[in-house]
Amino acid sequence: MVEAGRISKWLSENGFEHESLGPDRSGVEMLKVDRDFLIPIATALYAYGFNYLRCQGGYDAGPGQELVSFYDLTKVSDYSDRPDEVRIKVFLPREEPRIPSVYWIWKTADWQEREAFDMFGIVYEGHPDLKRLLMPEDWVGWPLRKDYISPDFYELQDAY
Numbered sequence: 001m002v003e004a005g006r007i008s009k010w011l012s013e014n015g016f017e018h019e020s021l022g023p024d025r026s027g028v029e030m031l032k033v034d035r036d037f038l039i040p041i042a043t044a045l046y047a048y049g050f051n052y053l054r055c056q057g058g059y060d061a062g063p064g065q066e067l068v069s070f071y072d073l074t075k076v077s078d079y080s081d082r083p084d085e086v087r088i089k090v091f092l093p094r095e096e097p098r099i100p101s102v103y104w105i106w107k108t109a110d111w112q113e114r115e116a117f118d119m120f121g122i123v124y125e126g127h128p129d130l131k132r133l134l135m136p137e138d139w140v141g142w143p144l145r146k147d148y149i150s151p152d153f154y155e156l157q158d159a160y
Contacts, residue, residue: 005029007086010048016041021089028072030087035099038090042071042102049075050086053106058116063147066091069099069122092122101127119144 002022004012007029011018017037021030033041050073058069068089075084090099101124103109113124114133121142124130132139141148 007031007045007048007084011041011044014044016044024087028085028087030089033088033090035090035092038088038102039100039105041088042105045073045086045088046105049077049084052076053102053108053112054085056102056106056109056112056116058120058122058144060120060144060146061091065094067094067097067120067122067145068092069097069116071102097122098125099123100125101130103127118142121145 002020004020005023008018008020008031011031017034018041019032021032023029031041052074053071054074055072056070058067060067068091070090071088073086073088077083092099097120099122101109101113103113103124104126109124110127110129111133113122113127114130116122117124117127117130118132118134119142131137135143140151143150
């Protein structure tokens, strides 16, 4: 069993359901959150002082396994040499990777959620403009999934 960190203990004391994953190799506390609890926990962490979404992205845990949407949060203030950090991970079923958008909490999620959608097919519900960012709109599939098979041929249309 992983010992809960300071932020995990605070969330538990305030009734927010999650699982502590322990610290990463650089000491950042990691939390596993169910997609249904992402918005309440994200809102609570914002109110707690995590005012900066430094990085949001996705990754594929492996063929047939879950997709993961992660959020690296930082508490930015003028009085800290080393700001507090926390990482939230939401594990999603490969067949239906849907999750609420955090765009309305941290505007920096805009293009980051679009990139995770484009590369992994994670649908961020409530995002104001969720569309492909890197691939053409008519591209079939999600290129960074580990079970993705590249097409033998792709014709660029209207490319001039």
